[in-house]
Amino acid sequence: MTPDINDLDSIWSLVVDFLSQKHPSTAIALWFKDMKLTSLTPTEAIFTTTTDVKKNVILQNFSDEIAEDVLQVIGYKPKIVVISKENGETDLSKQTSNSIDNVDLNEKDYKSEYTFDNFVVGSSNKLAHAAALAVAEKNFDDIDSLSKDIYNPLFIYGPSGVGKTHLLYAITNKISSKYPDKKIIYVKGEEFTNQLIDAIQKKTTTQFRDKYRNVDVLLIDDIQFVAGRTSTQEELFNTFNAIHEVHKQIILTSDRPPNEMKTLDERLRTRFLSGLITDVSLPDFELRLAILQQKVKQNNLYLDQNNLVYIAENVTSSIRQLEGVIKKLGAIHLLEGAELSFERVKEAIKDFVQVKENENQKMDDIIMLVSKKYNVSRDDILSEKRNKEITLARHVCVYLARQTTSLSQTQIAKALNRERTTIINSESFVKKEIDNNPDFSLEIRELKNNLTTWFSYLFLF
Numbered sequence: 001m002t003p004d005i006n007d008l009d010s011i012w013s014l015v016v017d018f019l020s021q022k023h024p025s026t027a028i029a030l031w032f033k034d035m036k037l038t039s040l041t042p043t044e045a046i047f048t049t050t051t052d053v054k055k056n057v058i059l060q061n062f063s064d065e066i067a068e069d070v071l072q073v074i075g076y077k078p079k080i081v082v083i084s085k086e087n088g089e090t091d092l093s094k095q096t097s098n099s100i101d102n103v104d105l106n107e108k109d110y111k112s113e114y115t116f117d118n119f120v121v122g123s124s125n126k127l128a129h130a131a132a133l134a135v136a137e138k139n140f141d142d143i144d145s146l147s148k149d150i151y152n153p154l155f156i157y158g159p160s161g162v163g164k165t166h167l168l169y170a171i172t173n174k175i176s177s178k179y180p181d182k183k184i185i186y187v188k189g190e191e192f193t194n195q196l197i198d199a200i201q202k203k204t205t206t207q208f209r210d211k212y213r214n215v216d217v218l219l220i221d222d223i224q225f226v227a228g229r230t231s232t233q234e235e236l237f238n239t240f241n242a243i244h245e246v247h248k249q250i251i252l253t254s255d256r257p258p259n260e261m262k263t264l265d266e267r268l269r270t271r272f273l274s275g276l277i278t279d280v281s282l283p284d285f286e287l288r289l290a291i292l293q294q295k296v297k298q299n300n301l302y303l304d305q306n307n308l309v310y311i312a313e314n315v316t317s318s319i320r321q322l323e324g325v326i327k328k329l330g331a332i333h334l335l336e337g338a339e340l341s342f343e344r345v346k347e348a349i350k351d352f353v354q355v356k357e358n359e360n361q362k363m364d365d366i367i368m369l370v371s372k373k374y375n376v377s378r379d380d381i382l383s384e385k386r387n388k389e390i391t392l393a394r395h396v397c398v399y400l401a402r403q404t405t406s407l408s409q410t411q412i413a414k415a416l417n418r419e420r421t422t423i424i425n426s427e428s429f430v431k432k433e434i435d436n437n438p439d440f441s442l443e444i445r446e447l448k449n450n451l452t453t454w455f456s457y458l459f460l461f
Contacts, residue, residue, distance in 0.1 A: 011037060034113065042078070059080070122283060125163055129167065131154055153250040154252070155257075155272050156251075171217075171251060185212065187219070188225070193225065220250075227264040233264070234265075284408065284409070285313065365451070366405075370397050370447070373393075376390050
């Protein structure tokens with residue numbers, strides 16, 4: 001029986017049934033599990049999928065089949081259009097014009113795959129995760145508690161590709177599921193600016209302000225893009241005040257903390273600093289390995305432990321790169337149909353692998369800096385000596401290496417002639433001292449900032 005032409009989910013389900021008769025279940029899960037039919041006209045069938053890789057593979061290898069199967073289901077053969085959500089392409093079924101009325105947050109609906117359950121927690125992101133979860137689990141109907149909330153605003157900062165946006169969507173999805181009537185807006189800093197410029201040109205600033213100021217939760221991703229833009233900062237300042245004064249939630253992300261945004265208006269900086277600030281740093285080896293284990297499972301891909309360890313040790317710049325590796329290996333496995341040997345994995349990911357000599361050089365620089373700071377020699381730090389000054393310097397080397405390099409605990413242990421358990425204890429010792437001793441905390445922050453500046457300069461050339 002022909003399904004209702006308006007029941008897009010049923011139509012797509014029947015098309016997938018036809019595809020399943022011609023392709024193995026692994027292929028169906030890999031390419032079509034996250035695909036949705038979002039619009040159907042007499043000439044076009046518009047689908048969305050989650051990544052550029054999936055979009056390209058589907059268009060190149062399956063579009064003709066999908067068109068034929070759609071014909072079998074509804075009686076005519078439309079053109080197949082596939083949209084990737086990875087780089088901000090829009091779900092065409094939800095936006096038919098560029099007016100301000102049509103740009104409210106529907107994105108939270110099609111980013112539902114980002115949750116707290118599938119966010120892998122490690123030492124580099126656990127505080128940010130805990131803060132985000134605390135915000136998401138608040139009682140948004142309790143005005144008294146909201147007026148005393150220390151998590152408003154919540155400001156999360158860190159380099160690109162470490163999971164900040166995942167946390168924003170996880171917050172959005174959790175609040176939406178519990179409070180479906182709450183108005184939630186997610187927007188990128190660049191898009192906020194573009195919408196404001198558009199509103200000024202079209203003389204619709206009143207609608208723009210009504211949209212952003214009458215919300216229960218406002219999430220702005222990559223807020224650093226508003227810095228230095230006078231009109232945008234003025235509008236954001238007034239928007240921030242309007243929302244905050246009625247105890248509505250504001251959540252911001254950036255690639256740096258507010259006090260490092262040199263062109264940020266001081267009034268905005270003060271407001272950003274008024275709530276809770278937490279950072280997400282690059283994932284360490286253990287977290288990278290855990291993320292890989294999760295991703296291979298999600299993608300129905302088998303990789304043995306040797307392959308996973310190799311990837312975790314060599315692909316170190318971001319979580320996004322790890323996801324890219326798994327997508328590429330999944331495509332290779334499907335298209336070549338063979339098990340992924342160690343040599344095949346090594347060859348496939350060579351473009352993702354950073355030059356490890358840089359990380360070894362960083363370890364040498366850390367030891368040099370710490371030895372000067374604490375007036376102990378490099379040989380002392382690498383020796384078996386255990387007096388107070390040398391032991392402290394060794395602890396600090398470990399902590400700084402964990403904070404500023406992608407080296408694993410095992411790799412740091414090898415560089416310092418220590419066992420891995422010693423590295424774990426050293427890192428724990430420094431973290432405890434930072435929490436309990438403000439002077440020591442400032443000392444470590446200064447060392448870390450000096451290293452970050454030096455590394456940025458060194459590896460430009």
